[in-house]
Amino acid sequence: TQLLEQSPQFLSIQEGENLTVYCNSSSVFSSLQWYRQEPGEGPVLLVTVVTGGEVKKLKRLTFQFGDARKDSSLHITAAQPGDTGLYLCGIGNTGKLIFGQGTTLQVKP
Amino acid sequence: DAMVIQNPRYQVTQFGKPVTLSCSQTLNHNVMYWYQQKSSQAPKLLFHYYDKDFNNEADTPDNFQSRRPNTSFCFLDIRSPGLGDAAMYLCATSRVGRELFFGSGTQLSVL
Numbered sequence: 001t002q003l004l005e006q007s008p009q010f011l012s013i014q015e016g017e018n019l020t021v022y023c024n025s026s027s028v029f030s031s032l033q034w035y036r037q038e039p040g041e042g043p044v045l046l047v048t049v050v051t052g053g054e055v056k057k058l059k060r061l062t063f064q065f066g067d068a069r070k071d072s073s074l075h076i077t078a079a080q081p082g083d084t085g086l087y088l089c090g091i092g093n094t095g096k097l098i099f100g101q102g103t104t105l106q107v108k109p
Numbered sequence: 110d111a112m113v114i115q116n117p118r119y120q121v122t123q124f125g126k127p128v129t130l131s132c133s134q135t136l137n138h139n140v141m142y143w144y145q146q147k148s149s150q151a152p153k154l155l156f157h158y159y160d161k162d163f164n165n166e167a168d169t170p171d172n173f174q175s176r177r178p179n180t181s182f183c184f185l186d187i188r189s190p191g192l193g194d195a196a197m198y199l200c201a202t203s204r205v206g207r208e209l210f211f212g213s214g215t216q217l218s219v220l
Contacts, residue, residue, distance in 0.1 A: 006151075033208060042113075042199050042211025043152070088151055090209075095140065095159055097201075097209055102151035 003027065006089055006100030014108055016078050021103045023089035024071040032072045033097070034063055037086040046074075079107045112136050115200050115212035122190050123220050130185040130215045132200030141183040142209065143175060144199040152199055158183065159205065187217075195219045 005024045013019055023032065031050045035043035047056050049065035049072060056063045060083075062075040076083055084107050090099045114133045122128040132141065139160050144152035156165045158177045172194070174186040187194055197216050201209040 031206075035209075040216075041213050042201070043209070044211070045208040048208060086149075086151075092206055095205060096142065096154055096157050096164065097203070098154065099151040104149055 003093065003098055004089060004091060004100035006103055008103060009101055010104050010106075012106040012108065013079055015080055017107075019076050019079060019105070021074045021087055021089075021105075022071065023073070023100050025091070026070065028069050029091045030069070031092065032065060032069075033090045033092075034072070034074055035088040035090060035099075037088065037102075039085070043086075043088055076105075079105075081107045081109050083107050113200060113202055113210050113212040115198075115215050117215060118213065119216050119218070121218045121220060122187075124191065125189045128187050128190055128217070130187075130198050130200075130217070132183045132185075132212055133181050134202045134210075135181070136202055136210060137180060138202035138204055138210070139180070140203045140205055141177060142199075142201040142203075143173075143183070143185050144201065146197040146199055146214070155185070190217070190219045192219050 007022050033048045034046045036046050037043040047063045052069045053067045054065045060077045064073045087103045088099045090097045112135050116131050142157040143155045146152040155169045172188050176184045197214045199214045201211045203209045
Protein backbone atom coordinates (compact mmCIF):
# COMPACT_ATOMS: atom_id res chain seq x y z
CA THR A 1 0.00 0.00 0.00
CA GLN A 2 1.39 3.36 -1.07
CA LEU A 3 1.54 5.85 1.76
CA LEU A 4 1.36 8.74 -0.68
CA GLU A 5 -0.72 8.64 -3.85
CA GLN A 6 0.47 11.06 -6.49
CA SER A 7 -1.43 11.84 -9.68
CA PRO A 8 -1.22 11.99 -12.57
CA GLN A 9 1.87 9.87 -13.08
CA PHE A 10 2.53 11.24 -16.57
CA LEU A 11 1.58 14.54 -18.11
CA SER A 12 2.46 15.89 -21.53
CA ILE A 13 1.27 19.41 -22.32
CA GLN A 14 1.96 22.32 -24.63
CA GLU A 15 3.87 25.39 -23.56
CA GLY A 16 1.55 27.95 -22.01
CA GLU A 17 -0.93 25.48 -20.53
CA ASN A 18 -1.73 25.18 -16.84
CA LEU A 19 -1.54 21.98 -14.83
CA THR A 20 -2.09 20.60 -11.36
CA VAL A 21 -0.39 17.69 -9.66
CA TYR A 22 -1.98 16.06 -6.62
CA CYS A 23 -0.53 14.26 -3.63
CA ASN A 24 -2.96 12.43 -1.33
CA SER A 25 -2.87 10.21 1.71
CA SER A 26 -5.21 8.82 4.33
CA SER A 27 -2.76 9.89 7.04
CA VAL A 28 -2.18 13.28 8.60
CA PHE A 29 1.29 14.74 8.19
CA SER A 30 3.10 17.45 10.07
CA SER A 31 4.69 18.67 6.84
CA LEU A 32 5.08 17.78 3.20
CA GLN A 33 7.86 18.54 0.75
CA TRP A 34 7.80 18.99 -3.01
CA TYR A 35 10.89 18.20 -5.09
CA ARG A 36 11.73 18.52 -8.76
CA GLN A 37 14.18 16.24 -10.51
CA GLU A 38 15.75 16.92 -13.88
CA PRO A 39 17.08 14.04 -16.00
CA GLY A 40 20.46 12.83 -14.77
CA GLU A 41 20.34 14.82 -11.55
CA GLY A 42 19.14 14.36 -8.01
CA PRO A 43 15.87 15.87 -6.78
CA VAL A 44 15.95 19.45 -5.54
CA LEU A 45 13.61 20.83 -2.92
CA LEU A 46 10.99 23.30 -4.19
CA VAL A 47 9.01 23.96 -1.03
CA THR A 48 7.96 22.62 2.35
CA VAL A 49 4.37 23.12 3.51
CA VAL A 50 3.62 22.86 7.19
CA THR A 51 0.34 24.51 8.13
CA GLY A 52 -3.07 23.18 7.11
CA GLY A 53 -4.53 25.38 4.38
CA GLU A 54 -1.15 26.95 3.67
CA VAL A 55 -0.49 28.32 0.19
CA LYS A 56 3.03 29.04 -1.03
CA LYS A 57 4.05 30.56 -4.33
CA LEU A 58 7.31 30.15 -6.18
CA LYS A 59 7.10 32.22 -9.36
CA ARG A 60 4.60 30.32 -11.57
CA LEU A 61 4.29 27.44 -9.09
CA THR A 62 1.60 27.46 -6.40
CA PHE A 63 1.67 24.88 -3.62
CA GLN A 64 -1.22 24.17 -1.30
CA PHE A 65 -1.45 22.01 1.82
CA GLY A 66 -4.93 20.69 2.57
CA ASP A 67 -6.79 21.93 5.65
CA ALA A 68 -6.63 18.47 7.20
CA ARG A 69 -2.94 18.07 6.25
CA LYS A 70 -3.66 14.87 4.32
CA ASP A 71 -3.19 16.20 0.82
CA SER A 72 -1.30 18.74 -1.21
CA SER A 73 -1.32 20.13 -4.72
CA LEU A 74 1.14 21.79 -7.05
CA HIS A 75 -0.24 24.11 -9.72
CA ILE A 76 1.90 25.44 -12.55
CA THR A 77 0.65 28.41 -14.53
CA ALA A 78 1.72 28.91 -18.13
CA ALA A 79 4.08 25.95 -18.21
CA GLN A 80 7.39 26.32 -20.02
CA PRO A 81 9.72 23.68 -21.49
CA GLY A 82 12.10 24.38 -18.61
CA ASP A 83 9.47 22.99 -16.23
CA THR A 84 9.96 19.53 -17.71
CA GLY A 85 11.01 17.01 -15.10
CA LEU A 86 9.89 14.60 -12.42
CA TYR A 87 7.89 16.17 -9.59
CA LEU A 88 7.88 14.37 -6.28
CA CYS A 89 5.96 14.90 -3.09
CA GLY A 90 7.48 13.49 0.05
CA ILE A 91 6.67 13.13 3.72
CA GLY A 92 8.77 12.47 6.75
CA ASN A 93 8.09 9.14 8.43
CA THR A 94 10.08 8.10 11.51
CA GLY A 95 13.10 10.13 10.50
CA LYS A 96 13.13 9.24 6.82
CA LEU A 97 11.61 10.80 3.70
CA ILE A 98 9.17 8.71 1.66
CA PHE A 99 8.16 9.80 -1.83
CA GLY A 100 4.96 9.44 -3.76
CA GLN A 101 5.12 7.74 -7.17
CA GLY A 102 6.10 10.97 -8.88
CA THR A 103 4.66 12.91 -11.82
CA THR A 104 6.68 13.02 -15.02
CA LEU A 105 5.92 16.32 -16.74
CA GLN A 106 6.82 17.05 -20.34
CA VAL A 107 6.20 20.55 -21.65
CA LYS A 108 6.45 20.76 -25.42
CA PRO A 109 7.39 24.03 -27.13
CA ASP B 110 30.17 24.03 -4.75
CA ALA B 111 28.80 20.50 -4.63
CA MET B 112 27.64 19.62 -1.11
CA VAL B 113 26.76 15.96 -1.66
CA ILE B 114 29.22 14.24 -3.94
CA GLN B 115 28.72 10.84 -5.45
CA ASN B 116 31.40 8.84 -7.19
CA PRO B 117 31.57 7.57 -9.75
CA ARG B 118 28.90 9.21 -11.89
CA TYR B 119 28.67 6.10 -14.05
CA GLN B 120 29.58 2.60 -12.95
CA VAL B 121 29.61 -0.54 -15.03
CA THR B 122 29.94 -3.89 -13.36
CA GLN B 123 29.52 -7.51 -14.29
CA PHE B 124 26.76 -9.78 -13.16
CA GLY B 125 27.71 -11.08 -9.71
CA LYS B 126 30.79 -8.88 -9.30
CA PRO B 127 30.71 -6.83 -6.07
CA VAL B 128 30.56 -3.09 -6.50
CA THR B 129 30.80 -0.14 -4.10
CA LEU B 130 29.30 3.29 -4.63
CA SER B 131 30.48 6.20 -2.54
CA CYS B 132 28.96 9.38 -1.18
CA SER B 133 30.51 12.25 0.71
CA GLN B 134 29.02 15.43 2.17
CA THR B 135 30.30 18.79 3.32
CA LEU B 136 27.09 19.77 5.13
CA ASN B 137 27.79 17.96 8.41
CA HIS B 138 24.27 16.52 8.33
CA ASN B 139 23.57 13.70 10.72
CA VAL B 140 21.25 11.74 8.44
CA MET B 141 22.41 10.06 5.21
CA TYR B 142 20.20 8.11 2.84
CA TRP B 143 20.55 5.75 -0.09
CA TYR B 144 17.79 5.61 -2.67
CA GLN B 145 17.41 3.40 -5.73
CA GLN B 146 15.69 4.92 -8.74
CA LYS B 147 14.69 3.06 -11.88
CA SER B 148 13.66 4.71 -15.10
CA SER B 149 10.52 6.89 -14.87
CA GLN B 150 9.98 5.90 -11.25
CA ALA B 151 10.28 7.74 -7.96
CA PRO B 152 13.33 7.12 -5.78
CA LYS B 153 12.89 4.15 -3.44
CA LEU B 154 14.54 4.32 -0.03
CA LEU B 155 16.95 1.45 0.63
CA PHE B 156 18.26 2.52 4.04
CA HIS B 157 19.36 5.50 6.05
CA TYR B 158 21.74 6.36 8.85
CA TYR B 159 20.86 8.58 11.75
CA ASP B 160 24.38 9.30 12.94
CA LYS B 161 25.79 5.78 13.26
CA ASP B 162 22.42 4.10 13.67
CA PHE B 163 21.64 2.05 10.58
CA ASN B 164 18.00 1.76 9.51
CA ASN B 165 17.18 -0.77 6.83
CA GLU B 166 13.91 -0.73 4.90
CA ALA B 167 12.00 -4.00 5.29
CA ASP B 168 11.99 -4.71 1.56
CA THR B 169 15.63 -3.90 0.87
CA PRO B 170 17.33 -7.07 -0.40
CA ASP B 171 20.18 -8.55 1.66
CA ASN B 172 22.35 -8.07 -1.41
CA PHE B 173 22.53 -4.38 -0.50
CA GLN B 174 24.71 -3.29 2.40
CA SER B 175 25.95 0.06 3.63
CA ARG B 176 28.77 1.52 5.69
CA ARG B 177 29.16 4.90 7.28
CA PRO B 178 32.70 5.16 8.68
CA ASN B 179 32.26 8.81 9.72
CA THR B 180 29.86 11.74 9.39
CA SER B 181 31.08 12.71 5.95
CA PHE B 182 31.14 9.42 4.10
CA CYS B 183 28.68 6.69 3.30
CA PHE B 184 29.05 3.67 1.03
CA LEU B 185 26.63 1.40 -0.75
CA ASP B 186 27.88 -2.14 -1.32
CA ILE B 187 26.11 -4.46 -3.72
CA ARG B 188 27.48 -7.89 -3.01
CA SER B 189 26.29 -9.75 -6.10
CA PRO B 190 24.71 -7.40 -8.61
CA GLY B 191 21.97 -8.79 -10.77
CA LEU B 192 20.52 -7.37 -13.95
CA GLY B 193 17.60 -6.03 -11.93
CA ASP B 194 19.95 -3.90 -9.84
CA ALA B 195 20.78 -1.66 -12.78
CA ALA B 196 19.47 1.75 -11.72
CA MET B 197 20.37 5.24 -10.59
CA TYR B 198 21.55 5.24 -6.98
CA LEU B 199 21.01 8.50 -5.14
CA CYS B 200 22.64 9.57 -1.91
CA ALA B 201 21.07 12.30 0.18
CA THR B 202 21.71 14.03 3.48
CA SER B 203 19.61 16.04 5.89
CA ARG B 204 19.21 17.23 9.42
CA VAL B 205 16.45 15.31 11.15
CA GLY B 206 13.06 16.29 9.78
CA ARG B 207 14.49 18.84 7.37
CA GLU B 208 14.90 19.00 3.62
CA LEU B 209 17.05 16.48 1.81
CA PHE B 210 20.06 17.45 -0.26
CA PHE B 211 20.77 14.96 -3.02
CA GLY B 212 23.88 14.11 -4.94
CA SER B 213 23.80 13.79 -8.71
CA GLY B 214 23.59 10.04 -8.45
CA THR B 215 25.56 7.06 -9.75
CA GLN B 216 24.10 5.32 -12.79
CA LEU B 217 24.87 1.62 -12.39
CA SER B 218 24.90 -0.73 -15.36
CA VAL B 219 25.16 -4.49 -14.92
CA LEU B 220 26.44 -6.52 -17.85
